[in-house]
Amino acid sequence: MVYCIRSKEGTRTIYTHLEVTDLSDMFDFCSSMTDEQDARARELIERAAAKWPLRILHVLSDAGAPLRFSRLMERVEGISQKVLTQTLRTLERDGLIIRTLYPQVPPRVEYELTPLGRDLLIQVAALWRWIVERLGDFDARKAVRLTVAGV
Amino acid sequence: MVYCIRSKEGTRTIYTHLEVTDLSDMFDFCSSMTDEQDARARELIERAAAKWPLRILHVLSDAGAPLRFSRLMERVEGISQKVLTQTLRTLERDGLIIRTLYPQVPPRVEYELTPLGRDLLIQVAALWRWIVERLGDFDARKAVRLTVAGV
DNA sequence: CGGCATCCGCCCGGATACTG
């Protein structure tokens, strides 16, 4: 689990974040990215954070085995056929799932997670968990006003 | 940093994820959430993963000090006034930033990160970094087809 | 300066109908 310790050192707050020793270290890393890397990472996150992808990855993970298109339709509640197809194509292009077509009549198509897809799901689940554990904090009333507005 | 080790044990893959010992453990945790918790977490992630919020949090973090509305407009390139206002309101409601109004003429308004906002940014930066380090893997050509389609 | 109100174009995603 990601673990974060904050401590004060003079006016500066030190973030101990396992391998990351402070916040600026993390953003130094971000700054060292090329524009192309940054753009590509942004695309990937935008696509993965869209409405359905995580749901689909989660369903595939829960199943623990390849699922047919129609099984996915059943388990990803509320999704339409078109959007399911579109999303699966995107996930395949990004290397997160594998699509296997069995040339039979009627055709059979199975989808399964790649190791990368599984790993990504773990990362996101960690973030998810971190948020759930702090749900009570996500509230403006919990935000301490450090600066008092002048009279 | 989140660290993930995969190892084979028979047919099962064990994920050592620091405190998380395997994938099912993580999802057991997810399943133990109430519907309300789940929905609230989903809302928060959706809002935070929208187009501008992370950019704004990042800019505030980089600045290291409270920023006025017009400074934010300059540094968050491409955002419109309306959308900046909307996004700031949402971030404030979620307890990620603090808005301080100084009742002067002309008015002055300053925005700054809350500790929670900083912490969230660290979590997301970790995920971001994880993705950037694996950019080369996010590609369908890298996805090994485990199941061979029948003839 | 830091908004709010209004209008508007666009894209996302849903519904439906059809096909190899």
Add this chain to the structure above:
DNA sequence: CAGTATCCGGGCGGATGCCG
């Protein structure tokens, strides 16, 4: 069974204009 093709409605976000 697992798609494509087409149409369409809602919402998001951008541009512009006005206010305390």
